[in-house]
Amino acid sequence: MKSRKRFITDKIYQSLITLISLIGLVILIAVFVFVFNKGSSLLSWDLLTGDYYSTVYDGYYDSELTTNLFVAPDDLDSDTYFSTRWGIALKDDLDREGHDYILIVYVDTESPLANLPDKNNEGEMVYMASGQSLDKIIFSDNTIMLSSKGAEAAISQFESATGIKDIMFTTAGKGIRGSLITTMYLIILTLIVALPIGILTAIYLHEFAPKNNKLVNILRRMVEMLTGVPSIIFGLLGAAVFIPIVSTVTGTEGGNLISGSLTLAVIILPVIISSTEETLKTIPDEYRQASLALGATKSQTTFKVILKSSAPGILSAVLLSIGRIIGESAALIYAIGTSIKDEIIVTERSTSLAVHIWSVMSGETPNFELASAISIIILLVVFVMNLSVKMIVKKISY
Amino acid sequence: MENAFTINQLNLKYGEKKALDQITMDIPKNQITALIGPSGCGKSTLLRTLNRMNDLIDNVRIDGDIRYEEQDIFAKEYDVINLRTKVGMVFQKPNPFPMSIFDNIAYGPRCQGIKDRKVLQEIVERSLINAALYDEVKDRLKESAKELSGGQQQRLCIARAIAMEPDVILMDEPTSALDPIATAKIEDLILELKKKYTIVIVTHNMQQAARISDNTAFLLMGELIEYDKTDIIFSNPKETKTEEYITGRFG
Amino acid sequence: MKFPIFKIWDVKKKNRFFDKLTYTGLLIPTILSASFVVLIILFITERGVAPFLPSQYGDLSVNFLRFMTGTTWYISPNIYGIFFIVINTLYVVFLSALLAVPVSVFTALFIAKMTPKPISGFFQTVVELLAAIPSIVFGVFGLGVITDVVKKIATVFGMQTAGGISALSTVLVLAIMIMPTVTLLSITAIKAVNRDMENNSLALGATKIQTLFKVTLVSAKSGIFAGIILGIGRALGEATAVSMVAGNAGTGPDFNIFNTTRTLTSTMLLGLKETTGLDYDIRFSVGVVLIIVIIVTNLLLNAAKKRIGKFS
Structure with a gap:
């Protein structure tokens, strides 16, 4: 008798846990349904290519x-x-x-x-x-x-x-061409800045740095600390440091796409560094040994053999970064600004897709339809990036 | 008979653990010298000191000297990278780079600055021929080296090492990861290579040592117990421990 | 055919030089990467301290004590109070953790221990996709759906809300946003638990649920706690979504979940379009307080984690 009661109690608990676990799925579907509902009617070629104003x-x-x-x-x-x-x-x-x-x-x-x-x-x-x-x-x-x-x-x-x-x-306005182009500019500029710095940092830390060195450990700790910083703080950094620098160099007032890219670069830097380091860890040591045994120097070994093998891992880092850049809002609100533009110039300000949403949602009449339409685009890109990374990871482990 | 290496009172410690104890031996040129002994006896460690691959491990302390071409390879000014171009190594597990067959073999020469396409082609061809692999791969030099079978990959690694035109080839249990047919092919290859190169081979397979080597060194717990011509070691060893190992009493 | 000897020597010298160059060359980007943390602390603090310095703002400088203890955010022209905002922020984050943690842990248990591979892979992907959704989209979702839900809940309790914009909406949105983080980390922790221990428990006659709760979860405790700490850190720093559903109440602290509220991050984003001067700079001060709150919370929670770890 007692064991039957325990059995039933067990099943009840299991069902409870199962039900609660479905909450995640429900929310995911709810977000999708809501965004598609509100925004799909607006999705059209005109939306993507049209002016906002x-x-x-x-x-x-x-x-x-x-x-x-x-x-x-x-x-x-x-x-x-x-x-x-x-x-x-x-x-x-x-x-x-x-x-x-x-x-x-x-x-x-x-x-x-x-x-x-x-x-x-x-x-x-x-x-x-x-x-x-x-x-x-x-x-x-x-x-x-x-x-x-x-x-x-x-x-x-x-x-x-x-x-x-x-x-x-x-003319019909409310087109997002400007923000679309801005987002692409931001992705390219940010990657150009962050990829070299991140990859080289990871290479130094994993391949060249002396082990058990106090200074190296401090450097490593400082790099790791970047991962816990909220995006809005990076935005403050952009406003406090990058905007003044860029202003004096390009002569513009306030933020522009360059200060935005620099800020985004700092945000994705830890992603690139840790992804690259993880990849470097998976490369078998035998390659390094074989290369050195052939009389190659350490830098030759690193750049001719190791780096080539790291390509899939670095690609994953790039895809994840693109997803992050496209979704970033708070940092760019500070580092660039919130003025929607149709003409995009790198040394002037404009909005990325995410900031465009912020811009049309704040204020007295939030434009749910436009915000949802843009959200659909953002979600599609982010999901494709994430799923691609999963596939790459699967491929590597073979 | 000239010697490729002269080893004198070599001691090596990993931290506190002593891995090599007062090793003294000469390695003759153009002969095959085998290092045998039970697991952990130090034979791989000894092999790796010859091209200073032990430098890559932390906490290694070495004293004694090894002379190659009359020079002490542990001297401060000694060019390690240069050493490695003359003393090549083949590892236990075949490890071709994830590149084409051609690029694998051309890797070493390219690192040394050879860029001329024609020169590289010559080198690759010659190395593959000398490694008894050319006929099998001559039509697919651009394909990935990973597509080859285990035995072919190992011959590729040998070709890769030969491309550097070394004087010595060190082999660390080169056939232990291969099937018997591939093993036989590589053993034949090694016997051929002896004509041009000095070979030092570590093997845990005594029969292999007996089959192909000219000289055999038996190590036990970091000490060189006996070192002599292979015939003598295997038919009439002087030390009891050697005999016990040969006859399979331990190891 | 040996390579021409002199050629090798040149190349070797070049290689060696290049090697040294690479070593120094790689150090530069590394130091650069490491420096950003320092830059953040330095420059944000510099801007954040400015509103309090008479040398910068003269008569218009903000009184530091009033700032730290104030219960109203802004009284023109230079009275700012941040104390209640800190309380509100902690309150809202604490509630969202209260909601999110059980859901996350159960979901993690479900994925890691209760389903066969294909199903658990599916659900894990669901969680990973949720983790990937940017906060602006959650903000839109929050404003569109969550506020309606809260309106309905409020009427059930007979309470009024400002169109659903309230502390409760903020709590719900934050809970949704930190759930994936805590779940994913808990999955890793749970998967790392020694199978033999669990099998032992079952062999002793315990039911599956008893085993999961008394053995698995207990062993995975510290990993799960680490996930919670990470989630709370993210909730404290979450800006966009929160600012869209919080409402930015002017005074406080307010513990009524149906009233509007204000967090440190929402304060930083509010009204950013039209600000200059003191109102702009004070946001840096808020940023500094945010950083301090995050660090202190992290330290406290980590200390708690260590103590809990001692009892396992």
Whole structure:
């Protein structure tokens, strides 16, 4: 009897533990579901390549209107309105603040509206395209179309118009091209700085340093201490040290991509050093002995044999670092700043993808959709990096 | 008969432990000298002092001297790296570098500054021929050395050592990790190599020592018990301990 | 064909010189790597001490004593108090550890001891992926989901929250973030326990659960504790996610989990877009306090770990 009771109690405890262990899985799925839910609708080529800031354009059309009629493409929604004379499809939509606006859904490539002379810049052209919003039109007979009247009304005005004195439209903003490019710049610059320093440090500590030397142990301890430092402290370091240095060298005020990269380099330095050292430890000593027995010097042995064999381990370190760089937010908020830019210049500031999220989430109206869309991208990259590292590690142990 | 090495009262300690005790012997040129003895007797240690590979271990204390080419190899100004180009080594476990066959053999010469493609090709070919491996790999020199069988890898390591044109080749139990057929091939190779090089071989396989060596040294607990021509050691040893080891009473 | 002798000699000299050069050359990046810790301490302290020095800020310098004992963060123009923030931070981190540790240890037990290889590999990957999620994403998740959850919990208890932004949200987000760290380290510790000991226990008639709790966990104690220390260290330093769900209460200390709160890190990030001068520099002072809190916590916890270790 007693043993049966114990058996049942045991099973109950085991089930309890199993249930609790599922919490981790639940959270992972919850994060994914939430982020996909909110953000997937926003994911598009336009998002990746578009500007963040919208621009308002002014065009006009005073040439002859062709008598050819345009045909609406088959894939238009039922609530879109199409103008056969101008080849443009419009639809009513709500912006994020809940205001109505007219969304340009389609512009035929042959449409006169696809290339319009720029009203504000003599000789320049402006281009209407899907995704933009139609703000206001003054037709050549001086009738005015306002976006508040809706797409249907606008289209009927188009059908009866012969020319356009002034057509105002706004490009869709909220694109992340700037932050995407910034992130790539940061990855490359950071790796260029951190890889050599990290790898050489690991080589010194593992291959060349005298063993049981007090000074070497102190150096090693100091390098290890870097792993426990929170990112925001690195951000302070960047603001206190790198920004002034970079300012005097490049003449810019405040942070820029270079100060950001330097800060990120310090953050990933311990990752690179420990990964490389771990790899060096797995290289069998026989290689070193065989090389030295052939009359090679220590540096020849290290650079011609050992380093080559460390390639997979160093690759893992690089992949892990990329994951870290892409996700880093607090440090960059201090080391660069939070201004989103469309034009990316290395000696000026802009936001990485993670900081872009911070920027649109702080403030009175957090933009969950954009934040989630960017999070999807970040999560995908981070997961691919981590899983790749797992595969490399598996390959090495064979 | 000239000597490749003259060893005089060599003592070696690892920390407090004495590994070699007053070893005195000459190693003749162009002959095969075998070092035999039970595990831990110091034969590998002795072998490694000849190319100063013991330097790589911490806490090693050596006194006595070893003369190579009339010079004391432990002298302060003595060029160790130079020594190793003239005294090559083959290890117990075949350990080709993770590179192509060609690059493995060209490694040593390249470290010494040889860059000319043609010269390197000549060296690689010659070494492979002399290591009895050329015919088997001549069409796949660019393939990874790791793809070869154990026996082939070991011959590759021998070729790698020969590429440096050494005077002496030290071999530390070169066939203990190989199957009997590969072992036989390497033993034949060693007998061939004797014509050009001096060979010192450590082996725990007495029959191997009896088969191929000209001279045999028997070590026990760091001491050189007996050193003589192989025939004598194996048919008529002078020391009792030698006889006991040969006949398998211990070891 | 021997190599031309003179050629070898040149190369040898070059090689030897190169070897020495490499040795010194490698020392430089190593010293550089080691120096960053020093740079961090030096320069952050330098900036952090400035607000208190009349030589820097004249009349506007901050009173150090008020800073260390204050219960309000900011009263214009130069009164800052950090004491309550430290208390809040420790409170929030302590609660999150309370939540995370049992979940982590059980999950580690589950992965390491209770499932066959393919399943445990899957769950371990799940934990590793969780560990890889950057804090900004947790911040978005926190603001989007956790705050809603907290709102619902609050209504159950009849409490009000500021849209879910509260200490409880912070605790939950932090718990989620440190769970992977503690789990992964616990897995290593548990796997290292001697199988024979466990088999002995089973052979004596103990059930699986009894063995796991009385033998395995007890032996893995110090490794698990090390994981907890690491997790707590990370929680103390976590900035982005926390600042998004904490709310940044102006005064305190406040132990009501449904009220907004403020941590050292959230203070450092709050309002960073528009700050200059004293308000900017004071964040460095907060940074210094953060570093001190982390170091002291680490020392205390490590001392505790040693004492617990003595009893095993």
